[in-house]
Amino acid sequence: xxxxxxxxxxxxxxxxxxxxxxxxxxxxxxxxxxxxxxxxxxxxxxxxxxxxxxxxxxxxxxxxxxxxxxxxxxxxxxxxxxxxxxxxxxxxxxxxxxxxxxxxxxxxxxxxxxxxxxxxxxxxxxxxxxxxxxxxxxxxxxxxxxxxxxxxxxxxxxxxxxxxxxxxxxxxxxxxxxxxxxxxxxxxxxxxxxxxxxxxxxxxxxxxxxxxxxxxxxxxxxxxxxxxxxxxxxxxxxxxxxxxxxxxxxxxxxxxxxxxxxxxxxxxxxxxxxxxxxxxxxxxxxxxxxxxxxxxxxxxxxxxxxxxxxxxxxxxxxxxxxxxxxxxxxxxxxxxxxxxxxxxxxxxxxxxxxxxxxxxxxxxxxxxxxxxxxxxxxxxxxxxxxxxxxxxxxxxxxxxxxxx
Numbered sequence: 001x002x003x004x005x006x007x008x009x010x011x012x013x014x015x016x017x018x019x020x021x022x023x024x025x026x027x028x029x030x031x032x033x034x035x036x037x038x039x040x041x042x043x044x045x046x047x048x049x050x051x052x053x054x055x056x057x058x059x060x061x062x063x064x065x066x067x068x069x070x071x072x073x074x075x076x077x078x079x080x081x082x083x084x085x086x087x088x089x090x091x092x093x094x095x096x097x098x099x100x101x102x103x104x105x106x107x108x109x110x111x112x113x114x115x116x117x118x119x120x121x122x123x124x125x126x127x128x129x130x131x132x133x134x135x136x137x138x139x140x141x142x143x144x145x146x147x148x149x150x151x152x153x154x155x156x157x158x159x160x161x162x163x164x165x166x167x168x169x170x171x172x173x174x175x176x177x178x179x180x181x182x183x184x185x186x187x188x189x190x191x192x193x194x195x196x197x198x199x200x201x202x203x204x205x206x207x208x209x210x211x212x213x214x215x216x217x218x219x220x221x222x223x224x225x226x227x228x229x230x231x232x233x234x235x236x237x238x239x240x241x242x243x244x245x246x247x248x249x250x251x252x253x254x255x256x257x258x259x260x261x262x263x264x265x266x267x268x269x270x271x272x273x274x275x276x277x278x279x280x281x282x283x284x285x286x287x288x289x290x291x292x293x294x295x296x297x298x299x300x301x302x303x304x305x306x307x308x309x310x311x312x313x314x315x316x317x318x319x320x321x322x323x324x325x326x327x328x329x330x331x332x333x334x335x336x337x338x339x340x341x342x343x344x345x346x347x348x349x350x351x352x353x354x355x356x357x358x359x360x361x362x363x364x365x366x367x368x369x370x371x372x373x374x375x376x377x378x379x380x381x382x383x384x385x386x387x388x389x390x391x392x393x394x395x396x397x398x399x400x401x402x403x404x
Contacts, residue, residue, distance in 0.1 A: 226249070338374055
């Protein structure tokens, strides 16, 4: 009887944590066994996952003390990022596991970059092949500001750490191109983010009780902003247009305090409500009950290739999407081609999108008629990772490690 190979997965967050970064490693742990790889996850998370998985939380008194420091202070002082205090505990736990049982490969999935520091150290002590997965860039991330000296150091550190990686994977072609240039590699594999249709089977579809526009995520303390939407609502409300007067905008998540100031500037505070972060199961019900689901991208031209993962949750919710971002954003084309909703880069486009979404809401049939054939599923994503892990170059490394 053929036995599965064993993968040591390093992920800072893991389900059921309220973090978009927990989704991808959760899907890997859940579905890779179907493709010949059993997964043991080393993580910072301490909660019990909502599905069968071998998950081991790594922490130490020192890392817990560092975690208590303000995020901005940790972000400024620690390298490679604010979670660096977790690295020693994760490496120690990983070494313990490697000493107790035989693994066949290591995979670290970032953000944060600290996981790649852990993956590199564990690969060095074990001789195992190591896959470094990027959901977001380490160097060149548009949502992380560094001075020029720190940016140069980070670039050197990333190149040095990743020099040991057997393969690099990431979520999109633009990120893959940047990684290939930085690391001088031609084997960066693109494995897009995904959604899991099975997660939505128990989520009841509720007809919206109001024209509720819902955002679930982070505005990154103002790096993303809702100004296009708020301006459009104000202009429509000024002429008593129902698409503006009846719109209620809800924000669920962390780092969304900046929307209060924007709502005040556009004099629509009464139509904007900010909610705390809530468990993902509850968020899914909120999404499945909304009239419209919102995506806010940075308006910086440098983010035109950004897709993120928020749209994947929304696809599962089967509610129309209203997205805001640069005119040449790849998201614009994706939304149009897959009939997911509407995209706006100007106030006029935002007003048109509000009209269309309100008309859709008024029909009483809020589910979208999206074509999801081109949207990757979690099972397909796991299959792609299994292919990378089974790649001939990885298998050569496995045989070499077994001979040591």
